[in-house]
Amino acid sequence: MEENALQGGFGSAVLELLEEKGLKEVAVRRLGIPDVFVEHGSQEELRHNYSLDAEGIVQAAEALIRSSTGSSATP
16 A cells, blocks of 8 residues: 555555566555546545545455455455
8 A cells, every 4th residue: 555656656566576576376456546637635535535544445455355265245
């Protein structure tokens, strides 16, 4: 998770490293700001808008777990 652009950000570097090391079975979900114009606002508003707040992070983690285990049930 990063409060920065997804493209060329830390998550991209992690994906490059995983590919370089041949770690294909590692489940990854990058969280960050998409390549869009970002309106001004408070940090709280912007984190909420891009699901970078606690609720968004939990939802992304649960979705990653479900997709990794093949489960459709909510944990």
